[in-house]
Amino acid sequence: MKIGYYPGCSLLGSSREFDESVRALAPALGLELVHVPDWNCCGASSAHVLDHRLALALPARILAQAEAAGLTEILAPCAACYNRLSTARDTLEKDPALAREIEAIIEQPVTGKVRIVNILEVLDRFSDVIPGKITKPFAHKVACYYGCLLVRPPKVLKFDRAEDPRSMDRLMAAAGAAPQEWNFKTECCGAAFSVTRTDLVAKMSGKIVDNAVKHGAEAIVVACPMCQSNLDMRRPEINAHLGADHTIPVLFITQALGLAMGIDANQLGLQRHMVPAVMTPAAV
Amino acid sequence: MSRIGVFTCHCGENIGATVDCAKVAECTRNVPGVVHSVDYKYMCSDPGQTMIKEAIKEHNLTGVVVAACSPRMHEPTFRNAVEEAGLNPYLCEMANLREHCSWVHEKVDATTDKAADLIRVMVEKVKHNTPLLPIRVPVTKRALVLGGGIAGIQAALDIANAGHKVVLVEKSPSIGGHMSQLSETFPTLDCSQCILTPRMVEAARHPNITLMTYAELEKLEGFIGNFKATIRKKARQLDEKLCTGCGMCITKCPQKKIPDEFNEGLGKRSAIYVPFPQAVPNKPVIDKDNCTFYKSGKCKVCEKMCPTGAIRFDQQDELVTLDVGAIVLATGFKVMRTDKFPEYGYGKYADVIDGLQFERLASASGPTLGAMKRPSDGKAPETIVFVACSGSRDRAKGVPYCSKICCMYTAKHAMLYKHKMHHGKAYVFYMDIRSGGKDYDEFVRRAIEEDDVKYIRGRVSRIYEEDGQLIVKGADTLLGGEPVEIKADMVVLATAVQAQDGSEELAQKLHVSYDPYHFFAESHPKLKPVETNTAGIYLAGACQAPRDIPETVAQASGAAAKVACLFSRDELTREPVVAVVNRLPAPTFSYCVGCFLCQSACPYQAIEAEEIRGRDGTLIKTLAKVNAGLCQGCGTCVSTCRTKAIDIQGFSNEQIFAELMTL
Helix, strand or coil: CEEEECCCCCCCCCCHHHHHHHHHHHHHHCCEEEECCCCCCCCCCCHHHHCHHHHHHHHHHHHHHHHHCCCCEEECCCHHHHHHHHHHHHHHHHCHHHHHHHHHHHCCCCCCCCEEECHHHHHHCCCCCHHHHCCCCCCCEEEEECCCCCCCCHHHHCCCCCCCCCHHHHHHHHCCCEECCCCCCCCCCCCCHHHHCHHHHHHHHHHHHHHHHHCCCCEEEECCHHHHHHHHHCHHHHHHHHCCCCCCCEEEHHHHHHHHCCCCCCCCCHHHCCCCCCCCHHHC | CCCEEEEEECCCHHHHCCCCHHHHHHHHCCCCCEEEEEEECCCCCHHHHHHHHHHHHHHCCCEEEEEECCHHHHHHHHHHHHHHCCCCHHHEEEEECHHHHHCCCCCCHHHHHHHHHHHHHHHHHHHHCCCCCCEEEECCCEEEEECCCHHHHHHHHHHHHCCCEEEEEECCCCCCCHHHHCCEECCCCEEHHHHHHHHHHHHHHCCCEEEEECEEEEEEEEECCEEEEEEEECCCCECCCCCCCCCHHHHHCCCCCEECCCCCCCCEECCEECCCCCCCCCCCEECCCCCHHHHHCCCCHHHHHCCCCCECCCCCCEEEEEEECEEEECCCEEECCCCCCHHHCECCECCEEEHHHHHHHHCCCCCCCCCCCCCCCCCCCCEEEEEEEECCCCCCCCCCCCCCCHHHHHHHHHHHHHHHCCCCEEEEEECCCCCCCCCHHHHHHHHHHCCCCEEEECCEEEEEEECCEEEEEEEEHHHCCEEEEEEECEEEEEECEEECCCHHHHHHHHCCCECCCCCECCCECCCECCECCCCCEEECHHHCCCCCHHHHHHHHHHHHHHHHHHHCCCEEEECCCCEEECCCCCCCCCCCCCCCHHHHHCCCCCEEEEEEECCCCCEEEEEEEECCCCCCCCCHHHHHCCCCCEEECCECHHHHHHHHHCC
């Protein structure tokens, strides 16, 4: 199965391990990733608060590039990219006049033929084959954390149940994990305030980490680079804020699945985490 | 030679502002066959009608065209006027200048031209109209009431008290409906059971009322005054005549852990059961899905214990056919019970319940005997939160309409809680307080001011459990959008009122319209609130829209009055707009060749076979014949007839072609 691939900037930077793990998992599932040629930044997190047209033109160009390359679907593993691309596609579809205006700006046609999918949607398609590929079950209690960008706004994304998503829980259960019922599956982690208001992020992400631990989770599984970096990289600030010493690792779903499918931890980029991800297959 | 009068109405500004009515009247005068053409501001008014009547006499008119609004409202008005002037009413037609012209076009010359065209078309039709006589049909003076809640009970009692027979059909084992589940009622806080149960008994004992509980409508045929209803009496597995209602079977039934519908799943019942102690009739039914005998073939304890030998394990459903003249639909509502609101943890946390469940908790006859105990561990909730508009007025995830009763019952719930838990804290999250109704707003103020219920204007975003408590996160939008977090022991969601399950199927069985939310549609939102679009079928209560008890009772009495009105006559007249098979002199008899394609096409089973026999009794020809009583004038037979032998009276092929050819 061939699919367009849009890594976006965070997968080439702070979340390289997400890119690595997606690319490590893909061949095992028979998924061929075709890079969107000459892609650009999607505009998150700042374009849409500054300039409406810019916020549409940036993702529109990505869509146009994909169309030109004959792609019909783009996998955007980063939740922010997924959200911005989907929103732009939806806005342009509903407002043809605006679409013509944006086309003039990017000097390329955008017909809206390309669909945007997130990593959970793509993995879900392999839900039949995944159980058969599990060689080292991820036998841990996990808290599946979806964050806010994967499911909202539901009218645009039309993905899973916005207030109580289940797709990642199903996938993790298939990988041999025990997904826990917990409270903050879709709470905001503080996102891009990581740099400017670290105190706020410590507070918001702190609640999430604390609740996951309280509900018995041994690992937090995510599908968003922003969530991962806030829960992982800001752990010292979180622990200082909570007055706790939480060592719970934060894994991308692709890393957790990859481990369960017997892929090497380093190939999945687990060594890049700030909070050591001791979920090596050996520990299972 | 036709002598047709055309009367163009301005309908105030409705037509007059867009169409030049004077000009229309003027150019209509030149249409061949028209001898009189005038315009007037309000043709439906008394002076307008008088104008028509006088013109008929003065100009010796043979036909009338009223160019005004849709015939839906005023065709009967003008046909009556025409009849009073001595002309057959079916020689009067309406050209719809309002809905078909002035309301949908701008004020340009073409609009006026179109109005003149519409009139010209109608003039052509009237030229081909023939006098028709209304069809007379007898009336069966027995009513069928579907639904045994307060709406059905009230309608049945009123019809019965007017001296007519009523069959009251209820699908559950007892009448009483949702009202029997309520604890107290707003705005007086009188006990629901205390005011309802005497009515239930009255209905059961009334000599004019036949009660059919545990029964459902299977099929309905016929038309106003002459319906034939088939009712499925579901097997109770019990000989009702022998059963004394002693309850021995219930006491001895070994299967006792079935979630109790009457207590909204908060209590348990046995497999043979009566829904509640005051049930009418007080005769048990066996729940076959949960009965040990039906599951494993062994048990029959109830049969052994029954002192009168009333248990019948082999009893089958029974189909009963009834002739009835009118039907009152009173099938009620349900409350939204989906997992549409996972953010409120509904279905996940035992202590997040809906309004109907709270009624059972607060009721003296409920699973806690009225004591405030939360479902999870029986602890008395020290803090309780009520969330209004759970699903109502929510375009994104629920229903867009206001469920109407929730503001009042939420105030009542909070008040009942405070009356039982003086030191407890009650919070209500609300959007607006909609308490229109006699003594309603005073009631809400009483909850706030006297009973110290804390009202917070804002929505709840999330409810989750932490350390055995429910954390309710919301916003107080009156104080600058401050976030609010309340640690509660129990949460009550005022979930949206929805149409009863199966409403759509029932509406289709009855040929009654329904709205997008499956509530049954009234014939006119203002002037025909208890009628449906199907003559002889009336509406009462929450099957039409969310309603409280006073409104339901008023509407039920309204529906009953309509039925009594219908039954006050011995026969009804029906519009003669029905299909007829043409008849010609012998030896042709008719163009009909007896293929009976029309019979298979007719949705109302109105086509019969008619045999033409010679004097010696030999069969000459078999023709189709329309039963005018059953025919609804839909015209399906006309379009399927290969020999053009069938026509709709008043809408014959000839008339329609004449209309088209004039354009």
